[in-house]
Amino acid sequence: MIRLHSTMASINGYKVRILLSMLELEYELVELDMYGGEHKREPFLSLNPFGQMPALEDGDFHVADSHACLVYLARKYDPSSRWLPIDAEGEAKVAEWLSKSANEVHQGPWMKRAKVRRPDAIKLSDEEIDARCDHILGLMDAHLAKRDWLALGHPTIADISCFGPISMLKVSGYDTDRWPAVTRWLDRVRALPRAIDCDGNPY
Numbered sequence: 001m002i003r004l005h006s007t008m009a010s011i012n013g014y015k016v017r018i019l020l021s022m023l024e025l026e027y028e029l030v031e032l033d034m035y036g037g038e039h040k041r042e043p044f045l046s047l048n049p050f051g052q053m054p055a056l057e058d059g060d061f062h063v064a065d066s067h068a069c070l071v072y073l074a075r076k077y078d079p080s081s082r083w084l085p086i087d088a089e090g091e092a093k094v095a096e097w098l099s100k101s102a103n104e105v106h107q108g109p110w111m112k113r114a115k116v117r118r119p120d121a122i123k124l125s126d127e128e129i130d131a132r133c134d135h136i137l138g139l140m141d142a143h144l145a146k147r148d149w150l151a152l153g154h155p156t157i158a159d160i161s162c163f164g165p166i167s168m169l170k171v172s173g174y175d176t177d178r179w180p181a182v183t184r185w186l187d188r189v190r191a192l193p194r195a196i197d198c199d200g201n202p203y
């Protein structure tokens with residue numbers, strides 16, 4: 001049985017829950033009390049000494065970090081390899097956007113949500129976070145104006161990863177409607193079979 005260790009509020013955990021749903025995989029969500037600091041103590045630290053969610057267990061195997069979880073699930077449970085291609089070019093294109101997600105998307109859109117949820121923990125000003133969002137969304141809007149999906153001609157784990165934080169921007173006070181190609185891409189991801197919102201409900 002797959003076990004996902006996360007809070008429901010974790011956007012990085014949400015990315016993994018989306019793929020689990022799309023691949024129709026059964027799993028147990030092991031809910032962590034983030035405000036109580038459960039992710040900074042054992043037994044979670046044995047899964048991820050960095051003390052960050054999510055982490056995933058599958059039998060004797062465990063892995064931490066949303067992108068590592070996405071890579072593992074796609075490679076292990078998607079026999080079509082569409083979510084994570086095996087050819088060098090396709091895999092590299094997916095890795096390119098996973099990197100953007102871990103860096104620019106995390107530092108802008110993810111941070112926007114994190115500041116709403118934990119204002120005391122995020123020292124950056126709203127102006128700085130919004131400027132970071134403008135920067136990455138501007139680049140993504142130009143990229144998506146010419147294509148439907150971020151990495152390849154079909155959806156991949158790169159789209160799921162970037163979708164998580166960017167889909168939460170509007171409820172966090174940043175208007176993504178300003179970016180028409182990004183808005184169309186968000187709608188495209190929401191329309192994928194078995195896509196779920198952050199509460200786990202179908203769109």
Ligand SMILES: N[C@@H](CCC(=O)N[C@@H](CS)C(=O)NCC(=O)O)C(=O)O
Nearest residue numbers: 010011012051052053054065066067
């Ligand atoms: N690179 C990591 C980042 C994980 C991360 O920042 N997780 C957040 C929740 S979305 C967390 O655990 N925050 C609590 C903390 O850092 O104390 C990933 O992609 O999983």
